Structures are given as structure tokens and as C-alpha cells.
Amino acid sequence: MPYEATKPMLAPTADELRERIPGWGADSAPEHRRTWQQRDDIGDTGAHWTLPDRQPGGEERERSIEHGMLPPVFGTAQPLHGLSGAIRRFAYDNLSETKNTRWLLLVVGDRVESVGAHLRSLATRHPDNPITQTGVLAESRHRPVSSRFGRGRLDVRHTWMDPIIVAGPWIAAVFLGVRIIRRVFGRR
Structure with missing residues (x-):
């Protein structure tokens, strides 16, 4: 749109948008949300805790340095091991989530793990094809x-x-x- 001497048309007001577009403003003030009234009717959830019981074994799990603790439940299926685990542990323990170096080290750890898996497959009776x-x-x-x-x-x-x-x-x-x-x- 080229610049003109006349004043451009202003954006519609919130009330005009709310009338014209169903559900507009769902992220605006709470009183304008359709589900706001339902939030008061939650009632008793049946939870017997404020924070869920913590899963044991989190002392040695990797976590970001930004977070004070692990979530109450976490996966343990793939523990860190070998050279790839050392690379990943260094990235988790020393670098912030905002650093590209951390993410690049995590990718390098994945590549080292895949090379190790290929090499391990060569030592089996049925190597990768x-x-x-x-x-x-x-x-x-x-x-x-x-x-x-x-x-x-x-x-x-x-x-x-x-x-x-x-x-x-x-x-x-x-x-x-x-x-x-x-x-x-x-x-x-």
C-alpha cells in the first residue's frame, strides 16, 4: 500500500472484532473468555498432594541448569553411556538452553551414538544392511x-x-x- 496524505483506516476495536469473529479474544482479559465461568466450578480434584510424589533415581539424570529440579516423573529408558553420554552430560551440566553450542553438542552426541551403533552392528552376526x-x-x-x-x-x-x-x-x-x-x- 503506497503512502497517502489521507489518514489510514484504523484497526477495528476489540468490541467490533468480538462481534464479528466468534471466539476472538480468547487470550484477552479473563472475563471475556468463554470458559472463565467454568474455572470456578472445578471443585475438589481428589488429589491428595500439592506436588506429586517424586520418582526415585533423579540424582543422576540430566537436566538443564535453568531448572532447579527434575519433573516429578521422567524417563529412564535411555540412560547416558559412553562417549556420546559424556558429550551430552557436558552439554546439560555446563551450557544454558539458550546457547546454540549446547544444542550442537547434543546433536554431536546423537551422531556419535549412531556411529557407535553402526560399529556395534558390524560385530554381530547380522550387521546393518x-x-x-x-x-x-x-x-x-x-x-x-x-x-x-x-x-x-x-x-x-x-x-x-x-x-x-x-x-x-x-x-x-x-x-x-x-x-x-x-x-x-x-x-x-
Whole structure:
């Protein structure tokens, strides 16, 4: 809208908006909220506590330095362990939630954990299979060209990187494994 000498039309008042738009102002003053009257009728909730009983074992759990305590209930299924756990614990214990460094360290911890999981899978009888588990074979069977081009898909821009990202760590692991084996058996 270009600038004009005349005074622009002012925004409608709250009363005009409330009349015109059903539910407008739900976050305004409490007396204008539709559920405000219901809040007085909550009555007895049946809770026997002000703060719920705390779950035991929270002394060693990670928490942000901004929070004084853990919530009353928290997950314990994935305790921190190994190098990835040390990276994550450092991020939780030393950095604020507002710091990008903290979040980058948490992402690095996730990547270290995934590399460790790939390496552990190589030591099992059934290692991960990057060819079948990434869907590379399914790509060729389900209209690979027509499903990618002419439809405005954004992932086409980084398709060239996918083989590097998926196969790169596997190729590096095989290369390092071969070098280690050659050094061990080459000295004998």
C-alpha cells in the first residue's frame, strides 16, 4: 500500500472484532473468555498432594541448569553411556538452553551414538544392511524419474549427497578395518 496524505483506516476495536469473529479474544482479559465461568466450578480434584510424589533415581539424570529440579516423573529408558553420554552430560551440566553450542553438542552426541551403533552392528552376526534398510532398491521399482521431477520436490536438490551421506560412513569403516587388519597381519 503506497503512502497517502489521507489518514489510514484504523484497526477495528476489540468490541467490533468480538462481534464479528466468534471466539476472538480468547487470550484477552479473563472475563471475556468463554470458559472463565467454568474455572470456578472445578471443585475438589481428589488429589491428595500439592506436588506429586517424586520418582526415585533423579540424582543422576540430566537436566538443564535453568531448572532447579527434575519433573516429578521422567524417563529412564535411555540412560547416558559412553562417549556420546559424556558429550551430552557436558552439554546439560555446563551450557544454558539458550546457547546454540549446547544444542550442537547434543546433536554431536546423537551422531556419535549412531556411529557407535553402526560399529556395534558390524560385530554381530547380522550387521546393518545399508542397501535394503535405506530403501535404495525400492527407489528403482516405484517410478524413480516421474516421482522426482516435475512435482516441485525439494529433496531433488540434495539427491546427489544422499549416497555420500548413507554410504560414506560404511566405506570409511571398511577402509579403516582393512588398514587395521593389514597393519596387524603385516607385522607378523
